[in-house]
Amino acid sequence: MYNIMIIEDDKKLDNLIRNHLQKYGYKTYSVDDFSNIKNEFIKNNPHLVLMDINLPLYDGFYWCRDIRTISNVPIIFLSARNSDMDQVMAIENGGDDYITKPFSYDVLIAKIKGVIRRVYGSYSENSLSEVFESNGLFLYLNQNVVEYKSKKVELSKKEFQLLYSLLKNENKIVSRESLLEILWNDVDFVDDNTLSVNMTRVRKRLEEIGITNVIETKRGQGYKIVSNW
Template sequence: MYRIYIIEDDEKIVSLTKDKLERYGYIVSAAKDFSNIKREFLEVDPHLVLLDINLPNYDGFFWCREIRTVSNVPIIFISARFSDMDQVMAIENGGDDYIIKPFSFDLLLAKVKGVIRRTYGEYKQNDSKDIYEVEGLYLYRTQNAIEWHNNKIELSKREFALLYILLSNLGDIVSRETLLEELWDDMDFVDDNTLSVNIARLRRRLEDLGIKDAIETKRGQGYSMVKTW
């Protein structure tokens, strides 16, 4: 069962969110000591964090950075702040998604399910091993890291997920639509160039390992990974 840790100082929001998530089978804990969020996080060891920005003592951006020093757990910001800059800061400080208050529970549940599915579901449920290997190229699921010829580098979570999907379909074309749907919850807020940027970053990371031209662009269709290592 998945554990969710809510870092929110509005008791009414906490109570309502906790009650509704528990109805769907999640184990939900709420922050109690806002001066020791990092310690509480380690004690709870959650699978997902719901994080407000306006908090006592330190804001949510600070605690997101602190959590990122010890964990890659998915973090969804939930805040009344609606400016583009706040959302950009949330992502740049380590957040995975952003929901603006007031929000519908259906939206929150969809976001929670989507993040958990991508992080713990489809990429792992069919293989209990933490290491995925294709002809000498190793993917370390719990570390978001890849290794080839004893050279090991760490990827961002999205880069790793992108590589995993392409590698799982080695030699086949994966459509842009499929990749967008798998990697982003709300495609309405994803610029058409976003996927291209992430593909370019992944290509550079593979080149850091000495693997070149492994990801081919199929114009009008999508991308295909071919074995060049």
């Protein structure tokens, strides 16, 4: 089942779109908080976004650009604006398609099916970035990239896996044995010193984006990351 996120401040239209999409088996989610659409997007991890242009605070072009910093998920604009310039701006800001209001629901469904078939079908090259977020710290799972307050740093695969494991168990001790399993493969020899070296590197990477003293060493047990950044 595909999850579609609807960003539309006209609640009557929002409900009509949701009801129609649900009849075709789509799971839908509507945005209520228009002040932080990026976080709403990360929380719901949709397969496709339907985006109005005229929104409270910032317009749809702004939010499309914001989403494009973390994901290539398809975005279809729905707008009463029908000028060529608006459609050009939609594409230039990262949109995949543009539908002018009022629109036919048959056309909307056809457009959605076409985009989903192209992006998620057997002939697609799916490059969408999965995102994990914790207290404003973003981990881009397909890129090994970490972002905090607009500062980004790239980690090695092993460093990223260690940090991800700690964050999934935030404020809990993760045993050395569990972390060593992450580093283990058939080629490299891994011991406690290897783990310590990699954990030191993770700390340094976090310091580069302004996060310090959050990974605690629990002697004889393992490591813990505390959410005090």
